[in-house]
Amino acid sequence: MSTISEVDVGTRIDRLLESDLSDRPGFLGAQYDLGLAWIHFPEGSGGLGADRGFQKLVHDAVVAVDAPQPKYEIGYGMAAPTIVTVGTDDQKERWLRPLFTGEEVWCQLFSEPGAGSDVAGLSCRAVRDGDEWVVNGQKVWTSNAHLARWGLLVTRTDPDAPKHQGISFFLMDMSTPGVEVRPLVQANGSTHFNEVFLTGVRIPAEQLVGDLHGGWGPARMVLANEAAFIGRGGGSTAHRLVELARMFRRQDDPVIRQGLADAFIREQIIRLLGRRIRAALRHDGPTVVDPALTKVFAADSKARNGQLATAISGAAGVAGPDPVGRWVQAELINRFTISIGGGTTEVQKNNLAERWLGLPREPWPDKGLPWRDVPRS
Ligand SMILES: Cc1cc2nc3c(=O)[nH]c(=O)nc-3n(C[C@H](O)[C@H](O)[C@H](O)COP(=O)(O)OP(=O)(O)OC[C@H]3O[C@@H](n4cnc5c(N)ncnc54)[C@H](O)[C@@H]3O)c2cc1C
Structure with a gap:
């Protein structure tokens, strides 16, 4: 104590x-x-x-x-x-x-072309060679990989074990030979996430985190912190939307006004829920609000804000080359980011249904099967 x-x-x-x-x-x-x-x-x-x-x-x-x-x-x-x-x-x-x-930026190397919601099905392989692990595989949607010095990497180290039990968790230096980062350019020209190709990448054995083949534990920790982080709420989009309405002289439009009040209400709810989660965490108490719940709510709110920004500014606003136009474009293009990143809304709802409503677990056809024998595309 x-x-x-x-x-x-x-x-x-x-x-x-x-x-x-x-x-x-x-x-x-x-x-x-x-x-x-x-x-x-x-x-x-x-x-x-x-x-x-x-x-x-x-x-x-x-x-x-x-x-x-x-x-x-x-x-x-x-x-x-x-x-x-x-x-x-x-x-x-x-x-x-x-x-x-902040001298060293990090990225999260979890998702793969064939493993997103079911990330435990991942294929990226690590094989021991002396004091090192040699990694081959591909990751995708890796936010900030182009800026990162270090990555949280999950790999398959035992293909004969069931999928959750053959994973190991490493800290990987992104400047190691064999790490190739290819930015994915979005429709508005921005680059937030990347494909990351790993070819014969050597990781020192002391960069394994937790137990060998026990990487699913730390991976879940990362995912839980991610959901809580995304659902916490951020700066005020509602007030920026009000500014936008003034700029485009839409503040008297009754439908837009309803939308703005709605955006404000959602933002307040997210902020209050986030505050309750943080207060519980500060005192090591039980989390009174499931972070998955706030994430689902925040995801829905972001999608609505993107639609509202577009409704306010119209085609002229969305196509505008100025900073206002770029902001509207970003709100529109990014409106589903929270619904997907950090675990999709559908997956979060499954978790909530099981945790809070006592609904039966989803069918789990590959339970206990060695990963090697699990059908995959
Ligand atoms: C903005 C953003 C940033 C991201 N950053 C990172 C990052 O830094 N690092 C990283 O590793 N990944 C990152 N991701 C990837 C993200 O984690 C995955 O996109 C996400 O887990 C979904 O995986 P998927 O795209 O393969 O979709 P899939 O898993 O193929 O899902 C396709 C669809 O099926 C639905 N679905 C899947 N399983 C079920 C189910 N059991 N029940 C009901 N519906 C289901 C999904 O909800 C979805 O609608 C990011 C994604 C986004 C959008």
């Missing part, structure tokens, strides 16, 4: 605020070294082993002076909680600090 008090945390925050706010990695590095990055993580891993509730003190103090805050969602939100839970001490020491400061 930690003996850290609110006064101890306050003293550390005072020391942190003496750091240079204009030096982003320097400031975040100081936050990590003072144990204020994730206050509930162990000492030496960016935390103090203290009650999560104290994190709010740090957050409020940092926001009040407009100090740098961590970003890069996959590293901060998904890799860190996994590494701190199942990683070795050496892994925590090597990866957590640069991940928090």
